Amino acid sequence: MTGFLFVTDLDRTLVGDDNALKTLNQQLTDHRQKYGTKIVYATGRSLFLYRQLISQQSLLPPDALITSVGSEIYFNPNEDIFDSEWAEIIAHGWNRSQVISIAGNFSYLTHQPRSEQGLFKISYHLSDSVASVVLPQLKLALHESGLDVKLIYSGGKDLDILPQKADKGLAVEFLRQKWRIDEINTVVCGDSGNDISLFMVENLRGIIVGNAMSELREWHEANPSDIRYISTGKYAAGIIEGLQYFRFILFS
Structure with missing residues (x-):
């Protein structure tokens, strides 16, 4: 066996089944020690809400932390400084x-808490209705103003610009190339619309957990791939199932 790059979303993907999470953590720890497997959340x-989560859940320390829907990367989540190289790129x-000025013209948008606003992320609540x-x-309004931005809507309520x-x-x-890890040795895991970009990267193995939201399932049905696995198990149990399918880790 060889080391691989393990990437997973947290809420409703890695987190949700404490027993399965414990089993997965044990296997990943062993694999990391023996083969140098890297773990990315x-x-x-x-970062603020991530720190809240790790005070409540037993999560392994990651080799890198991607927060705020991909707008910040931390190599040491104990520090408040995000990676400057990634910041310069985006x-x-x-x-x-x-962006804030234009979005302010839309009355249906309400700001998410200040902790969820970032230098490169503006977040609102927007009703699915x-x-x-x-x-x-x-x-259209953003485009007509010459702004080349990305809108990510997920969970039927969260809008990130x-x-x-x-x-x-x-x-x-960015991380995979920095660490020189092959595409075929990289696996990504998710459950919602803001994870779609993980599965859009060509040649990466993908695991969609069994409790995935309809927005992700519908996208997968419209964009099928033979290197993407749909688990029947939920949360970490679904990740374990997918890792076994791709033979990244053989669970006893």
Whole structure:
């Protein structure tokens, strides 16, 4: 066996089944020690909310932490400083104040808490009942203002506006290339719409857990892949199932 790059979303993907998480943690720890496997968490949470989560859940220390839907990368989550190289890459063409000004014209958008706003992420709540109307209008308004940005809507309520070059998938590619890990030795795991970018990266193995939201399942059905596995197990149990399928780890 060889080391691999293990990338997973946190809420409702890695976290949700404490017993399965304990089993997975044990296997990943062993694999990391023997083969140098790297662990990356890719979450929509801010660093602040990530720290809240690890105070409540037993998570392994990651080799890198991707937060805020891919707009920040931390190599030491105990420090508040995100990676400057990644920040420089995604900063090109980003105008935060102008995005906020334009979004302010849409009354259905309500700001998420201050802790969830970032230098390269502006986050709102948007009801699913009006999203299909508001999102195209907002996208057009931003485009007509010359702003090249990315809108990520997930969970039927969360809207994140990011620089065009920022998302979870692009952040993983940045790390994979930095660490010189082959595509075929990289696996990504997720459950929701803000994980779609993970599965859009070509040639990466993908695990969609059994409790995945309809938004991700529908995207998968429209964009099938023979290197993407749909688990029947939920949360960490679904990840274990997928890792066995791809033979990254053989569980006893």
